[in-house]
Amino acid sequence: MFTNRQEARGGNKRLHGVSVNMAERIRLASASSRRMEWLTEHLPNSIEINVKPLAGDEKISEGEVSSQVAFVLEDKITRAKIQYFLEKQNALVNNSISPPNIWIVGDTLVEDPNDVYTALGQPVDEISALRMLLDISGCRHLVWSATAIIDFRLEEPRIDRFLESSVVEFEKLDEHVLENLISSESWRGKAGGYDLAGPAKKYSKLIKGELVTVLGFSNEAIMHLREITLQI
Numbered sequence: 001m002f003t004n005r006q007e008a009r010g011g012n013k014r015l016h017g018v019s020v021n022m023a024e025r026i027r028l029a030s031a032s033s034r035r036m037e038w039l040t041e042h043l044p045n046s047i048e049i050n051v052k053p054l055a056g057d058e059k060i061s062e063g064e065v066s067s068q069v070a071f072v073l074e075d076k077i078t079r080a081k082i083q084y085f086l087e088k089q090n091a092l093v094n095n096s097i098s099p100p101n102i103w104i105v106g107d108t109l110v111e112d113p114n115d116v117y118t119a120l121g122q123p124v125d126e127i128s129a130l131r132m133l134l135d136i137s138g139c140r141h142l143v144w145s146a147t148a149i150i151d152f153r154l155e156e157p158r159i160d161r162f163l164e165s166s167v168v169e170f171e172k173l174d175e176h177v178l179e180n181l182i183s184s185e186s187w188r189g190k191a192g193g194y195d196l197a198g199p200a201k202k203y204s205k206l207i208k209g210e211l212v213t214v215l216g217f218s219n220e221a222i223m224h225l226r227e228i229t230l231q232i
Contacts, residue, residue, distance in 0.1 A: 025100035026225075029054045029080050032189065034197060035106070035216040042222065047229050050100050054079045058107075065111040065119045066144055070163055072107040073146035077159060080105050084152055099152075102228065106147035108216045110192030113139040120192040126182050132193035133181060138172035143192070145213045147221035149228075162218035166209025168196065177203060 024047065028036060031053040039049050056079050061071035080103050087099040112118035112135055120136070123129035144165045151158040173181070181200060187193040194200035196214045210219040 024048060025050055025102070026229075027052060027100040027103040029076070029083075029103055029105045030216075032216055034190075034195065038212060038215055038217065038222075039104075043226070044229050048100075054105065055083055062117070064116045065109050065142070066163070066165070068119050069107050069109045069144045069146045072109075073105065073148055073161065073163075076105040076107065077148050077150065077161075080148075080150055081157060084150075084157075101152045103150040103152065104147065104217075104221075104225065105150065106145060106217060106221070108143065108145045108191045108214075110136070111142040111144060113141040122189055122191055123187050123193045126187075129187035129193040130178060130182055133173060133178055133187075136168075136170050136192060136194075137178075138170060140167055140169040140207060141192075142166070143168055143209075143214045145216060145218050147218040149221060149225060160221065160224060162221040162224075164209065164213045164218045164220065166211075166213040167207040168204055168214060169207050170200075170204045173203060 026039075026047060027050045028039060029052060030036075031051075036049065036051055043049070054076055058072060059075040061068050063071075084099055084103065090096070091098040110120040110132075112120055114135070120132045123132055142165045144163070146161070146163045148162070149160045181187065181194065181203075184199045186195045186198040186200065194204070196204060196206070196211065206214065212219050212222055
């Protein structure tokens with residue numbers, strides 16, 4: 001697990017090699033439509049993407065945002081392992097299809113441009129979305145994405161963990177623009193209250209890093225996942 005900001009900022013991180021073998025089906029353990037769209041567009045058509053969010057509530061932690069997102073990832077890895085074995089057992093009992101053996105879990109947090117300890121998560125309503133947009137208006141900020149690829153084909157699951165950040169800059173958002181962004185509802189389910197591939201694209205630009213990191217995945221994780229799918 002990534003334990004400090006220096007490690008996170010030092011570049012792309014990878015722990016525990018995932019074996020690169022056959023995997024016709026993968027599980028995207030996320031309700032994010034943007035993550036699903038990205039995988040659909042960038043993975044071979046032969047890969048079946050099985051979407052099912054993780055059960056249970058997400059845990060939160062304190063510390064710098066880079067540490068918070070790494071903590072959330074570890075929590076999701078634990079929940080994914082439990083869910084996989086429960087689904088597998090249920091499939092055996094009911095003689096039904098087993099869950100995919102390759103799972104992708106992840107989390108994305110937007111760092112408050114004025115406070116490295118404050119994460120701008122997903123807004124719960126229009127008011128919270130507006131507050132987040134006001135926080136990042138006219139500023140540069142970091143977007144952190146932590147992604148894990150879990151290989152359940154071995155007796156002891158192998159896990160690759162990746163943590164990356166990108167820098168996004170927003171122009172100063174006037175009242176009319178803010179009203180349009182809120183009314184578009186593109187903030188729903190989006191960390192920081194915006195969708196860089198949606199309406200917010202017109203008012204922002206990627207300064208450093210990869211677009212996929214802002215949209216919900218570590219870029220290196222996606223590269224590694226492509227290596228897996230190329231073996232199919």
